[in-house]
Amino acid sequence: MCGILGEFAFGGRLTEEAEFRRILQRSVRRGPDYQGVQVVDSCCQVGHNRLAILDLSPNAHQPMQSPSGRYWLVYNGEVYNHLELREWVGKDIVFHGNSDTETLAVAIDRFGVQEVVERCDGMFALGVYDRQDRCLWLARDFAGIKPLFYAMDGGRIVFASQYDQVVAFPTFHTNAVDPQVLRLYLEQHFLPAPFGLHQGTGQLMPGELMRIEADGQIHRHRFWEFPEFVEPTIREREEALEIVSAELEAATRAELMADVPLGAFLSGGIDSPLVCYFARKHTKGKFKAFSIGSDSKVHDESEDATAYARLMDIEHHLEKMDASAAVAIMDRVAEALREPMADFSIVPTWLVSRLARSEVKVALSGDGGDELFFGYERFWSVGKNIRFQGLPYALKYGLYGIDRVFGKNKHINSAVLFSTQGVAHQGLHSRFDKHWLEQLFPDLRGVSLPESYCTYAYPRAKDMHELVGYMRKAEFYGMMQKTLRKVDLASMDNSLEVRVPFLKKSFIEASLKIDPWLSFGPDKKKELLKQLLKSKLPAAPIDNRKRGFSVPLGQWMRQQLREHFEEVLLNAHAQAKLGIQRTAVETMWCDHLRGVRDYKWPLFTLYALLQWDIRRDH
Numbered sequence: 001m002c003g004i005l006g007e008f009a010f011g012g013r014l015t016e017e018a019e020f021r022r023i024l025q026r027s028v029r030r031g032p033d034y035q036g037v038q039v040v041d042s043c044c045q046v047g048h049n050r051l052a053i054l055d056l057s058p059n060a061h062q063p064m065q066s067p068s069g070r071y072w073l074v075y076n077g078e079v080y081n082h083l084e085l086r087e088w089v090g091k092d093i094v095f096h097g098n099s100d101t102e103t104l105a106v107a108i109d110r111f112g113v114q115e116v117v118e119r120c121d122g123m124f125a126l127g128v129y130d131r132q133d134r135c136l137w138l139a140r141d142f143a144g145i146k147p148l149f150y151a152m153d154g155g156r157i158v159f160a161s162q163y164d165q166v167v168a169f170p171t172f173h174t175n176a177v178d179p180q181v182l183r184l185y186l187e188q189h190f191l192p193a194p195f196g197l198h199q200g201t202g203q204l205m206p207g208e209l210m211r212i213e214a215d216g217q218i219h220r221h222r223f224w225e226f227p228e229f230v231e232p233t234i235r236e237r238e239e240a241l242e243i244v245s246a247e248l249e250a251a252t253r254a255e256l257m258a259d260v261p262l263g264a265f266l267s268g269g270i271d272s273p274l275v276c277y278f279a280r281k282h283t284k285g286k287f288k289a290f291s292i293g294s295d296s297k298v299h300d301e302s303e304d305a306t307a308y309a310r311l312m313d314i315e316h317h318l319e320k321m322d323a324s325a326a327v328a329i330m331d332r333v334a335e336a337l338r339e340p341m342a343d344f345s346i347v348p349t350w351l352v353s354r355l356a357r358s359e360v361k362v363a364l365s366g367d368g369g370d371e372l373f374f375g376y377e378r379f380w381s382v383g384k385n386i387r388f389q390g391l392p393y394a395l396k397y398g399l400y401g402i403d404r405v406f407g408k409n410k411h412i413n414s415a416v417l418f419s420t421q422g423v424a425h426q427g428l429h430s431r432f433d434k435h436w437l438e439q440l441f442p443d444l445r446g447v448s449l450p451e452s453y454c455t456y457a458y459p460r461a462k463d464m465h466e467l468v469g470y471m472r473k474a475e476f477y478g479m480m481q482k483t484l485r486k487v488d489l490a491s492m493d494n495s496l497e498v499r500v501p502f503l504k505k506s507f508i509e510a511s512l513k514i515d516p517w518l519s520f521g522p523d524k525k526k527e528l529l530k531q532l533l534k535s536k537l538p539a540a541p542i543d544n545r546k547r548g549f550s551v552p553l554g555q556w557m558r559q560q561l562r563e564h565f566e567e568v569l570l571n572a573h574a575q576a577k578l579g580i581q582r583t584a585v586e587t588m589w590c591d592h593l594r595g596v597r598d599y600k601w602p603l604f605t606l607y608a609l610l611q612w613d614i615r616r617d618h
Contacts, residue, residue: 001146001497002062003027003049003161004074006127007169008136010214011155014045015169023168024049026338027161030076030492038063038072043214044129044136046074053078053258053362053497059097066109070132073105076161077124077146078497080254080504085119098259113137117209118223121505125204127159134214142224143368143503144193144206144481147488149339151175151201157212161492163191163339164616167198175199177578179443180450186437187430187449189342189605190482195450197340197612206477224505226476228458229469232515240514241532247511248532251504252278252364260361263288265352265498266316268304270375270529270542271366275501277312277536279364286315290356290363292348294551295322304541311537319355321348321551323560329354330564336493340612341485342605344553349490357496367483368502371475372511373529374468374520378428383467384522385416385424389460393417421467425474426456431601439584440606468516554600558593565589565607574610 005024007015014020021037024047028035031049039045048062064073079085082100086093089107096102104126107116113128123145128137138159140148150159151166160166167173175198185191193203204210207224234240252275256262264276266289280287289309293302302318309316326347333350356363370376388396396416403412415424438445455478461467484500491498501507519528533540557565568574569589575582585606592599 001030001051001053001078001492002076003030003492004062004076004125004127005047005158005160005165006074006129006136007045007156007158008129008212009043009156010212010216014039014043015171017045019170020045020047023160023165026165026168029495030161032495034058034061036061036063040072040129041131043134044072046072046127046129048074051361051495051497053260055097055099055102056259057097060099060101062101064101064105066105068109070130071105071108071113072129072131073101073108074127075101075104075124076126077122077141078255078257078499079104079120079122079124080257081119081121085116088119113139113211114209114221114223123500123503125161136212138204138210138212139223140204140206140208142207142505143484143500143508144477145484145488145500145503147485148204149196149201150203151196151198153200154216163196163201163203164612165338166196166201167616172198172200175201178450179447182441182578183437183444183447184449184453185340185342185609186432186441186444186605188478188482189429189431189601190485191339191341192453192455192478192481195453206481226473226508227469227512228473229466230512233513235515235518237518237528237531240518240528241535243510243514244528244532245535247507248274248501249278249281251501251507253282254504255364255499255501256282258362261288261359262362262364263290263356263360264364265289265356265366266291266305266308266314267366268301268308268541269366270526270533271369271502272364273308273312273366273537273540274369274529274533275364275366276308276314277533278501280312280314287312288315288317288359290352290359291316291318292352292355293318293320294348295320307539307541308537311539317355317359319351321351323556325351326551326556327560327564330561332493333490334568334611334615336489337608337611337615338489339485340609341482341489342601342608343482343486344551344600344604346486346490347553348551349486350493353491353494353496353498357494361495362497362499363491365487365498365500366502367487367500368480368508369526369529371472371480372502372508373526374472374516374524375526375529376475376479377525378425379468379471379520379525380522381413381428382415382421382425382471383464385412386421386461386464386467388412388416389421390462420458420460422456422458422460422470422474425471429478432605433602436584436588436599436602440581440588440602441579442581443579465516468520472516553604554592554598557600557603558595562593565603568607568610568614569603571610571614574613577613578609580606580610
């Protein structure tokens with residue numbers, strides 16, 4: 001895993017090399033092992049901070065030139081099928097090292113960027129300059145595991161692994177905040193692709209390939225997109241279990257590829273224990289796993305994680321987190337916020353990343369299982385209303401009220417009151433009340449979300465298979481992208497590479513063939529994965545609780561973290577720059593401190609935004 005940076009000045013002069021190197025230094029934690037800069041010609045320069053994982057020799061240093069000299073490449077990630085790509089390129093090629101970077105450089109030389117990118121199975125962000133055609137190619141992996149940001153005006157485009165880098169270029173540093181994107185951030189608590197907070201900035205979509213010509217023209221191509229609906233071909237439970245077991249084992253085994261120590265994150269849930277099980281099976285000697293516990297019984301999974309480690313004979317490293325530990329690391333966590341990102345589970349994620357990095361350089365994660373196998377309550381929360389969604393509003397409201405009184409919303413809930421399931425689904429991801437949002441940001445009254453934001457803009461579904469297809473795709477490009485950004489920010493701040501077997505392309509495509517009803521339904525979440533884990537570990541401590549990887553932040557904000565949050569939330573200069581109404585912040589903060597309401601979500605969303613603005617100039 002690495003940090004990449006590049007500039008294509010098709011209508012002006014390149015940024016001075018000293019300034020370019022200063023901006024590259026911002027991502028040095030992503031890759032502290034080697035730094036390289038190459039001025040390719042008068043209109044392009046690229047830089048790279050390397051975290052050496054495969055082929056630790058200088059043969060894998062970047063920027064890397066293709067054998068013909070036509071292409072210069074900077075790349076962040078891992079391509080797990082790179083040995084297959086070497087066979088595809090041909091046996092007549094002599095490679096100088098064992099890295100997937102060299103594989104890409106050679107393959108692109110022979111087949112071109114698009115054909116190579118479409119064959120890659122892995123996680124990557126890629127920048128390739130073509131000296132012959134004088135154009136720049138940018139690509140992002142199909143699942144969006146690795147980020148790729150850019151900023152563009154009429155004379156240049158810059159790209160980077162971190163958002164703070166693209167807005168650090170002098171050309172873009174003073175770009176104004178886009179009010180529509182600001183509202184999107186406040187409602188969804190992160191910046192989804194393809195948007196950037198500041199005007200003229202953005203990010204590639206997962207599975208997107210972009211070509212920028214010397215005259216500034218842009219050509220975009222989606223080489224992979226999560227389907228809305230796939231007709232299931234696997235409907236029997238036993239067959240489905242065999243497929244999931246075989247494909248997840250193959251994906252995990254492929255992602256053990258490394259020339260450095262490797263371990264895994266381990267929670268008390270379902271997904272990461274499965275990954276650990278297959279990783280342990282294919283690892284010689286001791287396999288290490290890392291967990292974070294907390295002082296909250298509601299959030300703590302450490303007892304179950306310890307039980308899993310014991311059952312799998314894994315060397316388990318556990319660190320307990322309390323408010324005092326949070327105080328000690330909050331400044332470093334704030335530094336990790338290279339963009340506004342308001343998932344407060346970044347705090348324990350940063351801590352478990354630091355713990356893992358003390359022993360290994362690569363960690364496997366169980367992310368992706370909830371999205372692919374319907375692990376969230378909201379799938380059924382929206383789905384159970386399907387028979388009533390198209391009824392007139394007055395009738396829906398009456399049925400909702402009756403069920404609320406007599407059935408405790410077992411059959412109908414407030415999701416039915418929205419015009420479509422998509423609107424209800426989107427609302428379930430927002431923890432920022434509209435009234436408070438517009439009190440805090442009066443300039444956003446009447447401002448809509450970006451017109452091109454369409455994650456939840458699916459039509460009203462009339463049957464459950466159609467609906468869960470729409471919802472799973474929305475979760476893939478919604479919640480999952482937020483989770484991946486959180487993990488990338490926290491892990492790379494600790495120079496740790498995190499791999500995600502559930503999001504290997506081959507595994508995703510296999511899982512889409514399975515009937516959703518084997519995993520999903522009333523009081524059912526991830527049923528298939530639970531059954532698989534039970535078959536591998538009969539004594540597994542499986543329960544039906546969804547605790548998430550979190551901490552009691554609301555309580556800590558009232559106590560040990562109060563001073564830290566007040567310093568940021570009440571920063572008058574940052575509030576004024578972002579158009580935040582100070583008295584509204586003070587009211588919300590005081591109500592939270594007094595326990596009138598729990599405002600941890602909107603307050604942390606404000607905190608992350610203000611931290612971003614305060615630190616972006618440093």
